[in-house]
Amino acid sequence: MSETSTLHAGAVGHHDDHGHGHHEQSFISKYIFSMDHKTIGKQFLITGIVWAIIGGLFSVLFRLQLGYPDQTFPILETFFGHWAKGGQIQPEFYYGLVTIHGTVLVFFVLTAGLSGTFANLLIPLQIGARDMASPFMNMLSYWFFFLAGIVMLSSIFVHTGPASGGWTMYPPLSALRQAGDGQKIGTDLWLIAMALFIVSSLLGGLNYISTILNMRTKGMSMTRLPLPIWAMFFTAVLGVLSFPVLLSGAILLLFDRNLGTSFYLSDIVVNGEILPNEGGSAILYQHLFWFLGHPEVYIILLPAMGMVSEILSVSARKPIFGYMAMLGSMFAIAILAFLVWAHHMFVTGLNPFLGSVFVLLTLLIAVPSAIKVFNWLTTLWRGNIRFTPAALFAIGFVSLFISGGLTGIFLGNSTIDIHLHDTMFVVAHFHIVMGVASFFGMFAGVYHWFPKMFGRYMNNTLAYIHFWVTMAGAYLIFWPMHYQGLAGVPRRYLDKKGWVSFNQFADLDKMITVVSIIVFAVQLMFVFNFFYSIYKGRKVTTTNPWEANTLEWTTPINPGHGNWVGEIPEVHRWPYDYAKDGRDFIPQTEPVGANESKH
Amino acid sequence: MDIVRNQQKEKMHPHKFTLWVAIGSLIMMFAGLTSAFIVKSNQANWKPVTLPTVFWVSTGVMLLSSLTIQLALRSFKDREMNKYRMLIGLTVLLGIAFIVFQWMGFQQLWAQQITFKGSGGGQFLYVIFGLHALHVAGGLIALAVIFLKGFFGKTKNYSAVPVEVAATYWHFVDALWIYLLVFFMILGKN
Ligand code: HEM
Ligand SMILES: [Cu+2]
Numbered sequence: 001m002s003e004t005s006t007l008h009a010g011a012v013g014h015h016d017d018h019g020h021g022h023h024e025q026s027f028i029s030k031y032i033f034s035m036d037h038k039t040i041g042k043q044f045l046i047t048g049i050v051w052a053i054i055g056g057l058f059s060v061l062f063r064l065q066l067g068y069p070d071q072t073f074p075i076l077e078t079f080f081g082h083w084a085k086g087g088q089i090q091p092e093f094y095y096g097l098v099t100i101h102g103t104v105l106v107f108f109v110l111t112a113g114l115s116g117t118f119a120n121l122l123i124p125l126q127i128g129a130r131d132m133a134s135p136f137m138n139m140l141s142y143w144f145f146f147l148a149g150i151v152m153l154s155s156i157f158v159h160t161g162p163a164s165g166g167w168t169m170y171p172p173l174s175a176l177r178q179a180g181d182g183q184k185i186g187t188d189l190w191l192i193a194m195a196l197f198i199v200s201s202l203l204g205g206l207n208y209i210s211t212i213l214n215m216r217t218k219g220m221s222m223t224r225l226p227l228p229i230w231a232m233f234f235t236a237v238l239g240v241l242s243f244p245v246l247l248s249g250a251i252l253l254l255f256d257r258n259l260g261t262s263f264y265l266s267d268i269v270v271n272g273e274i275l276p277n278e279g280g281s282a283i284l285y286q287h288l289f290w291f292l293g294h295p296e297v298y299i300i301l302l303p304a305m306g307m308v309s310e311i312l313s314v315s316a317r318k319p320i321f322g323y324m325a326m327l328g329s330m331f332a333i334a335i336l337a338f339l340v341w342a343h344h345m346f347v348t349g350l351n352p353f354l355g356s357v358f359v360l361l362t363l364l365i366a367v368p369s370a371i372k373v374f375n376w377l378t379t380l381w382r383g384n385i386r387f388t389p390a391a392l393f394a395i396g397f398v399s400l401f402i403s404g405g406l407t408g409i410f411l412g413n414s415t416i417d418i419h420l421h422d423t424m425f426v427v428a429h430f431h432i433v434m435g436v437a438s439f440f441g442m443f444a445g446v447y448h449w450f451p452k453m454f455g456r457y458m459n460n461t462l463a464y465i466h467f468w469v470t471m472a473g474a475y476l477i478f479w480p481m482h483y484q485g486l487a488g489v490p491r492r493y494l495d496k497k498g499w500v501s502f503n504q505f506a507d508l509d510k511m512i513t514v515v516s517i518i519v520f521a522v523q524l525m526f527v528f529n530f531f532y533s534i535y536k537g538r539k540v541t542t543t544n545p546w547e548a549n550t551l552e553w554t555t556p557i558n559p560g561h562g563n564w565v566g567e568i569p570e571v572h573r574w575p576y577d578y579a580k581d582g583r584d585f586i587p588q589t590e591p592v593g594a595n596e597s598k599h
Numbered sequence: 600m601d602i603v604r605n606q607q608k609e610k611m612h613p614h615k616f617t618l619w620v621a622i623g624s625l626i627m628m629f630a631g632l633t634s635a636f637i638v639k640s641n642q643a644n645w646k647p648v649t650l651p652t653v654f655w656v657s658t659g660v661m662l663l664s665s666l667t668i669q670l671a672l673r674s675f676k677d678r679e680m681n682k683y684r685m686l687i688g689l690t691v692l693l694g695i696a697f698i699v700f701q702w703m704g705f706q707q708l709w710a711q712q713i714t715f716k717g718s719g720g721g722q723f724l725y726v727i728f729g730l731h732a733l734h735v736a737g738g739l740i741a742l743a744v745i746f747l748k749g750f751f752g753k754t755k756n757y758s759a760v761p762v763e764v765a766a767t768y769w770h771f772v773d774a775l776w777i778y779l780l781v782f783f784m785i786l787g788k789n
Contacts, residue, residue: 133613202624210617240620244628252635255715255726262718263639279644279718284635291631 033143035135036561040142041120042453045446047142047149048113049527054153055104058097060520065089067513069495083161092181094494095164099182100156102167103190107197108152110300110438112145115201115239118303118445119208119232121453125552126226128217128569130562133210137203144200148193155189163190166492168289171264171282175256178270188257191250198243198250205236205243212236217551219571223327224588226550226575227320230327231306234334235299242295242338249288256280283348290341297434298337302330304441305372305401308394310575311444312376314548315391316383317584319576322375329368336365346414347421355414362412369405373398384579388546389463393444396471397437403475404433407482422492425485428478436474443467446530451545455558456537462529466522473519480508549575549587618764622771625734629727629775633782636723640786646719648787650780651707657700658780664693665773668742672766676759684749690769691746694739701732720787731779735772741765 034040064073065088072087083093120138124131132138155162164182165174169190177183212225212233252263256277264285265277313320320326342350342358350358376398385391407429411417420426443466450458484505489496496502544553551571555563569589577586581597639645671686705725713721745765 133617137617202621206617206620206624209620210613214611214613214616240624241627244624245631248628248631248635251726251730252632255722259715261715261722263635263722266642266644266718276716277718279639279642281639281642284638287638288631288635 033139035131035139037120037124037132037135037138038453038559038561038563040138041117043142044112044116044120044145045453047146048109048117049530051104051108051113051149052523053527055101055109056520056523058101058104060517061089062094062097062101063513063516065094065494067510069497089494091494092161092164095166095492096156096162096182096186098492099164099166099169099190100152100162103163103194104152105435106167106296106300107194108145108149110435110442111201111239111296112197114300114438114442114445115208115232115235115303116142116145116204117442118228118307118449119204119236121449122226122228122552123208123211123232124215125452125555125559125563126229126550126575127212127215127220128551128571129211129215130564130568132207133215134207137207141200141203141207144196144203148196148200151189151193151196155186155193158185158189160184161186163187168286168293169253170289171253171256171285172268175253175264176268176270176275177257178273188254191254191257194250195247198247201239201243205239208232208236209240217568217571223324224571224574227309227323227326228303228306230330231302231309234330235302238295238299238302238334238337242292242299245288246292249285249292252288253285283345286345286348287341290344291338293344294341295337297430298333300434300438301441302333304397304438304445305330307441307445307448308376308397309379310550311390311394311448312379312398313576313578314448314546315386315388315394316380317386317578318379318383319578319580320375321378322371323574323576325371326375329371332368333365336361336368340365343412343414343417346417352414359412359414363409365412366405366409369401373402373405388447389458389460389467390444390448392464392467392471393440393447396467397440397444399471400432400437400440400474404429404431404437408433419488420485422490423485424481424489424491427491428481428485431478431481432474436470436478440470443470443526448546449552450530450533450537451540451557452552452555454534454537455540456533457540457545458533458537459529462525466526466529469522470519473515473522476515477512477519480512484508544587547585549577549585551588554587554589612760614760614764615767618767622768625771625775629731629779632723632727632730633779636720636727636782637786639718639723640720642718644718646713646717646721648708648713648720648724648783650783650787651704653700653704653707654780657697657704658776660693660697660700661773661776664690664697665770667693668766668769672759672762675762678757680749684746687742687746687749691739691742694735694742698732698735698739701728704728720783724783724787727779731772731776734775738765738768738772741768 030036031039034043061076064071064076073084074087076084076089077087080093083090083096089097120132123129160181162182163169163174163186164180165187169187173179174183174187177187212229216222216225252261255261256263256265260276262277262280264282265275265280266282268275268277309320309326340358340362342354343362346355346358380395407425411420411426411429447458447463450456484502485491487501487505489502489505496505540557543555543557546553551569554569556565571588572591573586573588575588578584580586667686668690671683671690674680674683674686705728708721708724713719713724715722715725742765745761748761
């Protein structure tokens with residue numbers, strides 16, 4: 001790895017503005033096994049998009065079942081054979097769909113697709129570095145992710161079907177091959193894919209941390225870092241410290257499944273067969289899982305928060321309100337993220353005293369969360385807002401974060417959670433606060449940095465349609481689920497017809513399904529816009545299209561490997577000097593004037 | 600142009616720094632496993648495990664190898680390449696010996712009916728010591744590459760960084776082993 005020194009003197013001195021000049025590198029080393037952080041970022045993004053389509057499609061399929069439990073869809077049988085016998089989704093298949101949907105969206109799309117894309121793209125560009133600390137490890141990180149994807153994908157095609165234990169993969173169900181089809185080879189493949197994925201995340205995270213701490217350009221002190229970089233930093237720290245714990249949990253599960261150990265299993269009878277396992281604890285797995293699982297939700301959210309902060313400030317033409325408070329609250333969130341995991345386990349027989357400690361720590365998260373919301377709103381307040389698609393998605397993010405955060409406070413009270421646990425209320429909570437909100441952060445990021453990635457703009461009309469339909473759709477889909485949950489509708493149930501009291505929701509479920517299909521279609525339109533614009537979008541003609549202060553907009557329109565032609569610029573100020581001393585914006589590279597006011 | 604070296608503000612070499620963060624990550628993994636051990640040792644039907652003496656031999660070997668790699672690093676910095684090659688080679692051999700002794704320890708335990716059946720400290724021991732041995736093996740691969748480079752690599756570029764990184768990692772797996780040994784000595788018995 002000492003070969004970083006070979007990093008193309010050529011790429012630095014030589015670049016072409018249109019990306020069509022003759023390449024010094026072969027196609028393979030330029031686009032496939034690339035070590036350029038920008039290319040790796042695009043690889044993560046495009047792979048993430050593919051996974052988002054698969055995961056999204058799966059949710060449409062199981063929504064069909066939930067909305068129309070009696071209807072048959074012969075076309076499903078054509079595609080899925082015995083899994084959709086007679087055009088109806090079979091129970092095993094339903095669980096497989098839910099499991100793969102959750103896993104793929106949480107890990108492959110909103111972790112790898114989000115952090116992988118924007119940490120790679122933005123860290124070197126915004127801190128002023130030519131590439132990552134170890135471009136080679138960075139490349140490995142992508143290829144481990146790719147491999148994880150191949151293994152996960154292959155699990156969908158094995159005869160007994162994919163893993164079906166839910167994205168949390170709780171034993172004893174997941175530990176027993178005898179328990180059902182989804183617990184056979186599908187679960188082993190799931191575990192292997194996750195192990196590869198964890199390796200990928202660790203390689204990426206290590207790199208992000210050491211790049212941010214060691215490779216900033218001259219003048220770029222830590223408190224001059226743009227907020228997306230701080231967010232990526234905390235994200236990487238969370239990942240590096242929590243993913244290995246999930247890995248250890250997964251290894252123990254593999255042993256239980258394949259070598260007959262009893263880490264998680266005890267006194268089990270399956271289909272009349274008494275298993276020899278003794279002394280295991282299924283709760284142990286939940287501790288190991290949620291020790292990662294809770295930080296994971298912030299691994300997903302923090303990058304979105306960071307990008308939203310940046311985009312709101314640029315769009316409002318105002319400095320971000322409370323930069324230091326933003327750092328402080330991200331820090332508090334990162335610390336607390338490690339101390340609240342048992343709020344997912346209130347009904348496991350947790351000692352009530354411990355339970356109340358976790359209630360307290362959980363509710364404490366509301367404080368830094370509220371600070372962030374306050375700062376975003378204050379940043380927008382009396383701003384001269386440019387409602388670009390990125391700005392709309394960033395504002396949408398704030399709305400979703402408020403709505404979902406409030407329901408978190410319900411769930412954080414163990415007394416209320418005992419009623420709400422494992423109901424649709426939880427599904428509504430985390431989809432709004434994490435799922436949709438992080439997607440909004442990601443969309444905002446894509447619209448905002450697309451010109452930097454591809455030297456072209458995306459189509460605005462399609463982008464506005466994308467925003468309004470997704471915004472309205474997300475609330476229409478997930479808001480009613482709160483009421484279902486309060487009424488006791490459990491999550492992950494294939495069919496609720498057996499409960500008279502749930503019949504009242506039959507029409508509501510149809511409405512949710514119809515809206516999901518519309519929202520999914522609009523996401524496909526976004527994907528079309530994305531790929532179409534890569535080739536046919538309006539060309540960017542200025543290096544700084546959003547009139548932003550950060551360093552990525554000082555690079556050429558299509559930067560080569562090495563990012564800057566000639567010297568890396570020096571930084572003289574923080575990145576949020578907007579509307580200052582009568583000037584709209586002052587880039588970070590501009591020296592501080594003699595009689596300039598302090599911010 | 601060297602992208603790593605041309606940065607103005609740089610204290611520790613980024614690769615060394617990355618290693619330290621990676622060590623933090625590995626610590627979390629073994630902390631997770633040993634906490635799982637503690638949680639589970641309170642369950643019913645838990646069988647304790649006593650360490651066979653061969654693990655003391657492997658401990659000696661491991662400590663010795665930490666010494667040899669430290670000396671190797673010093674000779675590298677003093678440009679005493681022959682001594683360096685010999686010491687690195689010795690470290691590799693000691694590392695292999697360590698893994699062999701661990702394997703013997705596993706076999707002795709297995710012969711004492713401490714297997715994957717039932718429940719108890721033995722199952723954790725296989726997983727935890729096994730994972731540790733895998734990390735030693737990973738270090739051995741890196742050392743083997745460095746060893747070969749000592750013969751064939753161009754010596755005009757006298758960067759000590761790869762050797763320093765390898766040595767730090769090696770001391771880490773050594774320290775980790777001591778922790779695991781003490782952990783099982785104290786908590787494995789009850
Ligand atoms: C004030 C802030 C929040 C509080 C107090 C809170 C509290 C909770 C509680 C107590 C649960 C467990 C519910 C149950 O299973 O019975 C839960 C579930 C969940 N929360 Fe939150 N939450 C908050 C914010 C967030 C944020 C910001 C995210 C993500 C970015 C998030 C993601 C999730 C997820 C993914 C689950 C469900 C996991 C599952 O069971 O599949 N939460 N939340
Ligand atoms: Cu949580």
